[in-house]
Amino acid sequence: MSEYILQTHDLRKVYGDQAAVDGIDLKVERGAIYGLIGKNGAGKTTTLKMIGGLSAPTSGSFSLFGKSGAELAQVRGRVSCLIEDPGLFGNLSAYENLKAKCLCYGIKGDDYIKKLLALVGLADVGKKKTKHFSLGMRQRLGIALAMVGEPDLLVLDEPINGLDPEGIVEIRDMLTQVSKEKGITILISSHILEELSKVATHYGIMSKGRLVEQLTAEELSERCSLRIEAVVDRPEFASTVLDGMGITNYKVTDRETIQISERLEDVAYINRELNAAGVLVSKIAVNNESLESYFLSRTAD
Amino acid sequence: MLNMIRMELYRMVRMKSFWVILIIVGVVNVITVSLNDVMKDSPELQQAIEAAESEKDNPVANIGMSITMERNEDGNYGFLEIITSAAKGMLCALFIGIFTVIFATADFNSGYIKNYGGAVKHRWQMVFAKGTAVLAYTVIFFALFIASSCLGVFLGGHKVVMDPAGKIFEVLCIQGLLHVVFGWIIMSLCLIVRNNLISMIVACCISMHVFAALYSLADKGLRKLGWKNADILDYTVSGRIMKYGIDSSNILNSTLVVAAAFAIAACLFGSLYLTKKDLV
Numbered sequence: 001m002s003e004y005i006l007q008t009h010d011l012r013k014v015y016g017d018q019a020a021v022d023g024i025d026l027k028v029e030r031g032a033i034y035g036l037i038g039k040n041g042a043g044k045t046t047t048l049k050m051i052g053g054l055s056a057p058t059s060g061s062f063s064l065f066g067k068s069g070a071e072l073a074q075v076r077g078r079v080s081c082l083i084e085d086p087g088l089f090g091n092l093s094a095y096e097n098l099k100a101k102c103l104c105y106g107i108k109g110d111d112y113i114k115k116l117l118a119l120v121g122l123a124d125v126g127k128k129k130t131k132h133f134s135l136g137m138r139q140r141l142g143i144a145l146a147m148v149g150e151p152d153l154l155v156l157d158e159p160i161n162g163l164d165p166e167g168i169v170e171i172r173d174m175l176t177q178v179s180k181e182k183g184i185t186i187l188i189s190s191h192i193l194e195e196l197s198k199v200a201t202h203y204g205i206m207s208k209g210r211l212v213e214q215l216t217a218e219e220l221s222e223r224c225s226l227r228i229e230a231v232v233d234r235p236e237f238a239s240t241v242l243d244g245m246g247i248t249n250y251k252v253t254d255r256e257t258i259q260i261s262e263r264l265e266d267v268a269y270i271n272r273e274l275n276a277a278g279v280l281v282s283k284i285a286v287n288n289e290s291l292e293s294y295f296l297s298r299t300a301d
Numbered sequence: 302m303l304n305m306i307r308m309e310l311y312r313m314v315r316m317k318s319f320w321v322i323l324i325i326v327g328v329v330n331v332i333t334v335s336l337n338d339v340m341k342d343s344p345e346l347q348q349a350i351e352a353a354e355s356e357k358d359n360p361v362a363n364i365g366m367s368i369t370m371e372r373n374e375d376g377n378y379g380f381l382e383i384i385t386s387a388a389k390g391m392l393c394a395l396f397i398g399i400f401t402v403i404f405a406t407a408d409f410n411s412g413y414i415k416n417y418g419g420a421v422k423h424r425w426q427m428v429f430a431k432g433t434a435v436l437a438y439t440v441i442f443f444a445l446f447i448a449s450s451c452l453g454v455f456l457g458g459h460k461v462v463m464d465p466a467g468k469i470f471e472v473l474c475i476q477g478l479l480h481v482v483f484g485w486i487i488m489s490l491c492l493i494v495r496n497n498l499i500s501m502i503v504a505c506c507i508s509m510h511v512f513a514a515l516y517s518l519a520d521k522g523l524r525k526l527g528w529k530n531a532d533i534l535d536y537t538v539s540g541r542i543m544k545y546g547i548d549s550s551n552i553l554n555s556t557l558v559v560a561a562a563f564a565i566a567a568c569l570f571g572s573l574y575l576t577k578k579d580l581v
Binding site for chain 1: 304305307308311312315316317407408411412413414415416417418419420421422423577579580581
C-alpha cells in the first residue's frame with residue numbers, strides 16, 4: 001500500500017476576493033517525483049508556498065508525514081523549498097549563502113558545503129558574490145540551498161527556469177539521482193512539460209486554482225499516446241528492421257514517417273539499429289505534441 | 302533556536318553595512334572628540350552655540366542632533382560624560398537604528414527568508430534570533446564608541462577621568478538596555494511594515510527628535526484637555542535615552558519599567574505579526 005507523505009484536504013488560499021487556490025486535494029506518495037503542471041496563474045506557486053510553510057491556507061488543511069494542524073511544526077524541518085526566484089544575499093558568495101543556512105540547520109563542516117556546490121556545478125565559483133551570478137547560477141545555488149539538511153520532501157517551483165540546456169540535463173539527472181538514492185520525495189512545478197515528463201513519476205494538473213487531475217506517468221503516457229516519431233528515407237525497409245528488433249507497436253503514417261508506440265526509452269538504440277541497417281534517419285524524437293494537447297484539453301477555459 | 306541565532310550573527314558580521322557603519326562611527330567619533338577642544342575654545346563658535354541655546358524654549362522640541370561634551374574643572378573629560386553626551390544626543394540610537402533597519406529587512410528583501418522560514422518550528426524564534434543579533438550589535442557599537450571617544454580625548458591632549466565603577470556600570474547598563482530596546486522597536490517595525498524606506502524614516506525621525514517635537518505638540522493638546530503635566534516623551538524609550546545620565550538614579554526604576562514595557566510590546570507585536578502573516 002502506498003504511503004502518502006503529503007495530503008491536502010480542500011486547501012484554499014484567497015487573496016482579497018480572488019481564490020488563488022480553490023479547494024485542492026493533492027496526494028503525494030513517498031519517493032515520488034510529483035510534477036505540478038499548470039499555466040501561469042493556475043495556483044502552483046501558492047500551493048507550494050503553503051506546503052513549504054511560507055504561507056498559511058485560508059481554509060482547508062494538509063498533512064505532512066502524517067502530521068497535521070499544530071503537529072506540523074514537528075515535521076517542518078523535513079521540508080525544504082525553492083519558491084520562485086532563489087533567495088540569496090547578493091553581497092555574500094555561494095559558499096557564504098550556504099554556510100548561513102547550514103548554521104541555521106546546525107550542520108557543521110566545510111566539506112558538506114563544498115559537496116553541495118559540486119553537486120550543482122558551482123564548485124569553481126570561489127568568492128564571487130551572488131549578485132554577479134547569472135540566472136542559471138542563481139538557480140543552481142537555490143537548488144543547493146534547498147538540498148541543505150537532506151530534506152525528506154523537496155518542494156521546487158520552476159527549478160529549471162533560466163538554466164541552459166546542459167544545466168537542465170544536470171539538474172534533471174541530479175533530481176532523479178537524489179530521489180532514487182536518498183529516497184527524497186520531490187514536488188516540482190513547471191510549465192515546461194517536456195522536461196517534467198522526463199523526471200516525474202506522478203502528475204497533478206492545475207487550472208484556475210483547482211486540481212483538475214492527478215495521474216501517474218504511466219497513465220499520462222497511455223492517455224497522451226507518447227510515441228517515437230522517425231523521419232526515414234525508406235519506411236517499408238525500416239518496418240522490417242523494427243520487426244527484427246521485436247517492435248510490433250508501430251505504424252507508417254506517410255511516405256517518410258513512422259510512429260513507434262513502445263520502448264520510448266530506447267530511442268537512441270532504435271536510431272542506431274536503423275542506421276546500421278542502412279536506413280537514413282533524418283529525424284527521430286519522442287513526440288510530446290499530444291502531451292501538450294492533453295494538457296491544453298484539461299486546462300481549457 | 303541557538304542555530305538560528307548563530308545564523309543571524311554570521312550574516313550580521315558578513316554584512317557590508319555592519320563594517321561600514323562601525324568604521325564611519327569610529328573614525329568620525331575620533332575626529333569630532335579630538336576636535337572638541339578646538340570648538341570649545343573658539344569664541345565665535347561659543348557665541349553661536351549660546352545664541353542657539355538661548356532660543357531654546359523647550360529642548361526636546363528642537364529637531365536635529367546636538368551633542369555637547371563638557372570638560373571637568375581640571376580640563377579633562379569624565380568617562381561617563383563621554384558615554385552619556387553621545388547617547389543622550391541620540392547619536393548612538395541613530396546608527397543602531399540605521400543598522401537594524403538594514404539588518405532586519407535583509408532576508409525579506411533578498412528573499413533568503415524563503416530558504417529557512419518555512420522550516421522554522423515557531424516563528425517567534427526568528428524575532429528572538431534577530432533580537433539577539435541586534436543586542437550583540439549594540440554591545441559591539443558601544444564598545445567601539447567608548448574606545449574611539451577615549452582615543453579622541455587622548456589625541457586632543459586630555460585624559461579620561463574614571464568615574465565610580467558602580468556608577469559606570471549603572472549608566473552603561475541602562476543606556477545599553479535602552480538602546481537595545483530601541484533597536485528591537487525598529488526591528489519589529491521592520492518585520493511588520495517590511496519596507497526599508499518607511500522603517501528608516503521612522504528610525505531617523507525618532508533619533509533626530511522629530512517624534513519628540515510631535516510629542517510636544519501632543520503634550521500641549523493634552524494639557525488643554527486637563528492633563529497638566531503631560532509629557533509623552535517621558536514614557537518613551539527615546540525620551541529615557543535623552544534623559545538618563547550621570548545623576549539619574551532617581552528615575553532608574555521608572556526607566557526600567559519603560560524599557561521592559563517597550564521590549565515586551567516590540568517582541569510580542571513582531572512575533573504575533575510574523576506568526577499570523579505570510580512570510581512571502
